[in-house]
Amino acid sequence: MASSTLLTPSSGRSRFKTVLWMSLGLTALFVFITSEAFLVADYPMYHAYRLQVIADRHLLIPHTLCGVIALLVGPIQFSSRLRQRHLKFHRVLGRIYVGCVFIGSFTGIALASGRPGLPGTSMQAAAWIACTTAAFITARNRQIVHHRQWMIRSYAVTFTFVSSRVLNLWPRYWSHLGDTLSAVGVIAFTLVSLLAVDLGLNWRELTTRRA
Numbered sequence: 001m002a003s004s005t006l007l008t009p010s011s012g013r014s015r016f017k018t019v020l021w022m023s024l025g026l027t028a029l030f031v032f033i034t035s036e037a038f039l040v041a042d043y044p045m046y047h048a049y050r051l052q053v054i055a056d057r058h059l060l061i062p063h064t065l066c067g068v069i070a071l072l073v074g075p076i077q078f079s080s081r082l083r084q085r086h087l088k089f090h091r092v093l094g095r096i097y098v099g100c101v102f103i104g105s106f107t108g109i110a111l112a113s114g115r116p117g118l119p120g121t122s123m124q125a126a127a128w129i130a131c132t133t134a135a136f137i138t139a140r141n142r143q144i145v146h147h148r149q150w151m152i153r154s155y156a157v158t159f160t161f162v163s164s165r166v167l168n169l170w171p172r173y174w175s176h177l178g179d180t181l182s183a184v185g186v187i188a189f190t191l192v193s194l195l196a197v198d199l200g201l202n203w204r205e206l207t208t209r210r211a
């Protein structure tokens with residue numbers, strides 16, 4: 001059989017999905033080690049932030065739990081095979097994801113309140129809630145193509161937790177950004193993530209000309 005027939009659009013797409021999820025998983029693992037594990041181990045550069053995290057633990061525990069659940073549920077929800085075979089499970093997990101996004105957003109805003117990061121965090125939380133609510137409503141309306149697109153946008157915002165921490169170990173990034181740049185950074189990460197998703201969703205229209 002010719003190799004061109006083996007590489008059908010769907011096999012190309014599933015290979016792309018595999019590579020994408022593997023890259024996201026490895027990036028998340030890198031961030032959990034270099035940011036979260038080092039924070040727990042009291043890495044000297046993070047010491048002052050660690051004290052703040054300990055003081056905020058009543059909000060951070062539900063926030064982190066919900067954030068981690070949202071981060072882990074995403075890849076399961078995007079599995080076409082699981083959706084086709086276990087639709088009920090997909091619906092239950094979907095509701096859990098929505099609940100986690102709402103709790104994660106409001107605890108995130110509460111964590112930032114009274115701090116210079118509040119505008120950036122509020123914008124990030126608003127984008128998280130708006131995309132997730134749109135995904136929920138389109139699912140209820142059986143607009144499955146749009147539901148999938150809104151879920152991808154929602155998960156892109158979920159993933160800003162990881163992407164915005166990739167450079168944490170670099171001292172200049174960690175300590176020289178300052179309050180204003182940090183807030184702008186959170187907004188920029190959110191906007192760039194959403195823009196990247198929409199460029200991806202429109203890739204075919206952007207790269208092929210209609211006959």
Ligand code: HEM
Pocket residue numbers: 035036039052053060063064066067068070071104105106107108109111112117121122124125128157158159161162
């Ligand atoms: C995957 C989703 C998320 C997870 C797992 C998560 C988890 C965490 C953790 C472990 C911390 C404390 C340690 C650290 O900063 O690394 C934290 C802090 C924080 N998170 Fe999240 N988070 C997520 C998404 C979000 C989102 C979308 C927002 C915006 C609403 C947000 C707002 C905050 C704020 C404001 C802080 C405190 C930062 C500070 O004190 O400077 N988080 N989060």
